Amino acid sequence: MTGRILPPRGPARTLTGITLVHTMGQGLWMALNAVYATAVLGLSPGQFGLGAGAAAAVALALSTPTGHLADRVGPRAVQIWSFLALGPLTAALLFVDGFGAYVTVMSVQAVAYSASRSARMAMIAGLVPAAERVTLRARLRAAANVSVSVGAGIAGALLAVGTPTAYRGAVVLNALTYFGTGLLTLLLPAVPPQPARPGPALVVLRDRPYLAFVVLDGLLSMHNLLLDVVLPLWVLHHTHAPRWMIAVILLTNTVSVVLLQVRAARGTDDPAGAARASRAGSWCLGAACLVFALTEGAPALLASALLVLGALVHVLGEVRQSAGSWGISFGLAPDDAQGQYQGTYAMGADIGKMAAPALLTWLAVEHGTVGWVVMAAGFAALGSVMPAVVALARRRSKERSAPAMA
Incomplete structure (x- = not known):
């Protein structure tokens, strides 16, 4: 390990x-x-x-x-x-x-x-x-x-x-x-500061394709709150599974991320490959939501087995979507503005964290199976448009760099 x-x-x-x-x-x-x-x-x-x-x-x-x-x-x-x-x-x-x-x-x-x-x-x-x-x-x-x-x-x-x-x-x-x-x-070597350049200081705020990626990625990142916030309430109020299954699910996720995250990062070093990884991860997240939906009213043993299966499918989506997200955030950012681009990228996850507890809990706990189906469709849809957004961002980046190279 x-x-x-x-x-x-x-x-x-x-x-x-x-x-x-x-x-x-x-x-x-x-x-x-x-x-x-x-x-x-x-x-x-x-x-x-x-x-x-x-x-x-x-x-x-x-x-x-x-x-x-x-x-x-x-x-x-x-x-x-x-x-x-x-x-x-x-x-x-x-x-x-x-x-x-x-x-x-x-x-x-x-x-x-x-x-x-x-x-x-x-x-x-x-x-x-x-x-x-x-x-x-x-x-x-x-x-x-x-x-x-x-x-x-x-x-x-x-x-x-x-x-x-x-x-x-x-x-x-x-x-x-x-x-x-x-x-x-202090043990790290210094990274040279970037000199001031003509034009607006916060160029990322004018990079609309990148901002679109940030919004999509932030919404996708809401899945990080599923196991911590939503699923415990779901297990307690909508399933016959024992309460200790909450701990089993969280432990399964922690161990699986340690074992799988590095391997899941393969093929995500360029934005196009990273976008495909994000899409595949979103589909796994959608599938996990459908598995969780099946636990409602199921006998305790079956519900427990489905919860573990759903957690495993979820973690496959989590590690792949995360790797894709990192690859896009680095790959679309200019080398002389990585700080502000990475700071803006982090804003998406912040917005997702703020919205997820209320929204996802409302969908799952208040609306049951229908809510899980809506979540599944939402995650899959968000990931499915990611390759198109990234392709647009790359085209715009090439268009901006062409005059500078001329």
């Missing part, structure tokens, strides 16, 4: 180490964020939701500008300072007193987080040859799955202790992972 995660020595391996440290902290905090806000800070669930929503809105709004900053200043410098800033900003949660202070800290954190995310993707584009970028993203995702699980395990131990002191310890540990990630980034 180590061979599926660790690339050869060099910048790619250092980026993997950075990912392992960073995502361990993420896995820890994802499990404890709401608990800390409500149990230690005394916020209501509604106040916690408003704070998280404000932070998400800030990250979304600044994703493209911070990506442009990474292009102009250099992604290594932006990544170092954003991670080093996230350390004390996370530790500031130890001293928060009241809802206003919580929203302020979370919003400022979101600025640094947005910058770090755009810079990480620009670092990959700047340090790794084009033919190896998607494979590295696949390795990083496999590594992240392992590390997030470790972080979640630590969170489980702290939840078992269940004291405010234990939860504050989680804040300190999360802050230390950010410091560690920033210091590890």
Whole structure:
């Protein structure tokens, strides 16, 4: 399994180490964020939701500008300072007193987080040859799955202790992972900053085919919330399967991503191949939705078997669609604007995460089988148009570059 995660020595391996440290902290905090806000800070669930929503809105709004900053200043410098800033900003949660202070800290954190995310993707584009970028993203995702699980395990131990002191310890540990990630980034070679060019600064916002890809990909990425949010509610309220099947489904997904993601990235290094992979992944996602629909009212044993089958079909779609998405995002972006293009690309997933819980839960839990069928058709349709959108984007890119070459 180590061979599926660790690339050869060099910048790619250092980026993997950075990912392992960073995502361990993420896995820890994802499990404890709401608990800390409500149990230690005394916020209501509604106040916690408003704070998280404000932070998400800030990250979304600044994703493209911070990506442009990474292009102009250099992604290594932006990544170092954003991670080093996230350390004390996370530790500031130890001293928060009241809802206003919580929203302020979370919003400022979101600025640094947005910058770090755009810079990480620009670092990959700047340090790794084009033919190896998607494979590295696949390795990083496999590594992240392992590390997030470790972080979640630590969170489980702290939840078992269940004291405010234990939860504050989680804040300190999360802050230390950010410091560690920033210091590890010092081991990477610098990526030269891009000089200012005539014309608009945020050129990606005028690249309509790329923006169309971002929207389509963001909608497709809603499938990432199916197993975490929608399926647990479905199992509890619409099937006779035992509750522990929820854990089985999530474990199946985690292990399968680690085992399959790198292999699923084959053939996605160019935009055309990546678009076909995204389409194939979307069809698998649609098929998984149809399998999940069959579990309603089925006997417990049959429902359990169908849930595992659906989870396996889903993960095939997930790893293939993800690899295709990365290949398109890198392949359509100009080399001198990778930061802002990758920042804009991340906005699509952000929008998908914001829309998915309410929309997909409404379809599945409220409308049952019909809702699953609608989801299946939606995912398949979105993926089916991806090759045409990518082909248009490539034609427009060639048209724009032709005058410059003349």
